[in-house]
Amino acid sequence: MDPIYIIGTGLAGYNLAKEIRKTDKDTPLTLISADSGYFYSKPMLSNALAAKKPPTAIALNTPEQMATQINATVFPKTRVTAINPKDNTLQIGDKTYPYSRLVLALGADQIQLPIKGEGAKHVISVNDLDDYGQFHAMLEGTKTVVIIGAGLIGSEFANDLRHAGHEVRVIDVSAHPLGRLLPPEAGDLIRQKLEALGVQWHLGTSVNAIQIENEKLRVELTNGHTLEADIVLSAVGLKPRTQLAQAAGLSVQRGICVNRQLQTSQANIYALGDCMEIEGMVLPYVMPIMHAVRALAATLTGKPTNVVFPAMPVMVKTPACPTIVSPPAMNHVGHWHIEPSETGMKSLFKDSEGRLLGFALQGSATAERAKLATELPAVLPAIT
Numbered sequence: 001m002d003p004i005y006i007i008g009t010g011l012a013g014y015n016l017a018k019e020i021r022k023t024d025k026d027t028p029l030t031l032i033s034a035d036s037g038y039f040y041s042k043p044m045l046s047n048a049l050a051a052k053k054p055p056t057a058i059a060l061n062t063p064e065q066m067a068t069q070i071n072a073t074v075f076p077k078t079r080v081t082a083i084n085p086k087d088n089t090l091q092i093g094d095k096t097y098p099y100s101r102l103v104l105a106l107g108a109d110q111i112q113l114p115i116k117g118e119g120a121k122h123v124i125s126v127n128d129l130d131d132y133g134q135f136h137a138m139l140e141g142t143k144t145v146v147i148i149g150a151g152l153i154g155s156e157f158a159n160d161l162r163h164a165g166h167e168v169r170v171i172d173v174s175a176h177p178l179g180r181l182l183p184p185e186a187g188d189l190i191r192q193k194l195e196a197l198g199v200q201w202h203l204g205t206s207v208n209a210i211q212i213e214n215e216k217l218r219v220e221l222t223n224g225h226t227l228e229a230d231i232v233l234s235a236v237g238l239k240p241r242t243q244l245a246q247a248a249g250l251s252v253q254r255g256i257c258v259n260r261q262l263q264t265s266q267a268n269i270y271a272l273g274d275c276m277e278i279e280g281m282v283l284p285y286v287m288p289i290m291h292a293v294r295a296l297a298a299t300l301t302g303k304p305t306n307v308v309f310p311a312m313p314v315m316v317k318t319p320a321c322p323t324i325v326s327p328p329a330m331n332h333v334g335h336w337h338i339e340p341s342e343t344g345m346k347s348l349f350k351d352s353e354g355r356l357l358g359f360a361l362q363g364s365a366t367a368e369r370a371k372l373a374t375e376l377p378a379v380l381p382a383i384t
Helices: 011-023 042-046 063-069 118-122 129-139 152-163 184-197 243-247 286-300 364-373
Strands: 004-007 029-032 073-075 082-084 089-092 095-098 101-104 108-110 144-148 167-172 200-203 207-213 216-221 226-229 231-234 238-240 256-258 269-271 276-278 314-316 323-326 335-341 344-350 356-363
Touching (some): 011 286, 042 129, 042 152, 063 073, 118 207, 118 216, 129 231, 144 226, 256 269, 335 364
Parallel strands (some): 004 101, 029 073, 101 269, 167 200, 256 276
Antiparallel strands (some): 089 095, 216 226, 335 344
16 A cells, blocks of 8 residues: 655644544555644644643643554654655655655744844744743743734734733734734724733834843834833744745745645645645635545545635634634625624625625624624635
8 A cells, every 4th residue: 555644743734644544544654743743733822821731731642642543653853854756755864765645734834023133032933832832931930921913823822821910012013903804993802802901012013123131122113112021922924834845846836836636736745734825825724724634535545525615714712802703805805894882893894795705703793603604605615
């Protein structure tokens, strides 16, 4: 039987292996992880502090336990240095491994801003369980955390850190939180709710430099203000990991380009999860991963299957302001219709003919998620 290699042991890599094993118990599977290889839910990283969860409480299984569960070989702390599509081999250090089918579930990296100053090297990001372990340890005995970025992850960390008792200051170039996902009114509601919790906002500005002064970090903003911090956390967004694919000659744009069967430009190499780009879309969320996993598992076990993405609302983990958003596609033309109430806000994005193309639901309005989701167009409809 031809072996399948999966590079990456995040939600995409491990869940693909699990899905394959539902119908194929015997094909040799090898998973390679650059990190510790523990199985865990990455979305938990931005809401575990208030629940006082150490890294050991987030990890669900060790790589050894996963290897037993999915009847696979798992290599943790192992980095693939090259892919050679011409002879179907992987390079790991000075060792070469042949593959018949290869899946890239490489994930994404935190975007690093070009910040001046000697303190810039102390900026951290939390992108995996190992990062969270470092962050968790750093928080012991510290008080003030400055977060760069008020997007999804930055806002979730702000809520979580504040509930955990830390002073929190958030910086973003946008005029309101989640500027890429929400209309201004909905973003402003999150700002108000987290402000009531004690989060301080510095919006419409960015970081110019970070200096070290009296064992503290001094964050200098472009608007002239200065903030003092024990920790500076960067959460300005993700970029797909494409370097390995690009070096192998695969087609890469923002992410690793795939077709509807998740094939890259090399027919026996596939990609899924945060590293992939499909029809111009990069979708770094759990629901697209799970839809892609099921489709690819079917393809790899002998039933070629096109992936289909229905409407996939995203829950923003900000308990101070419960929010569910299904943003309209970038090419959709329409307007936001805002319906505030005493207990929440409903924001509907409609076209000129009144068709619903997206929504943002907050507070009590989140109860309408299931009903409204059925009215939305599919993100990636079935091919007819």
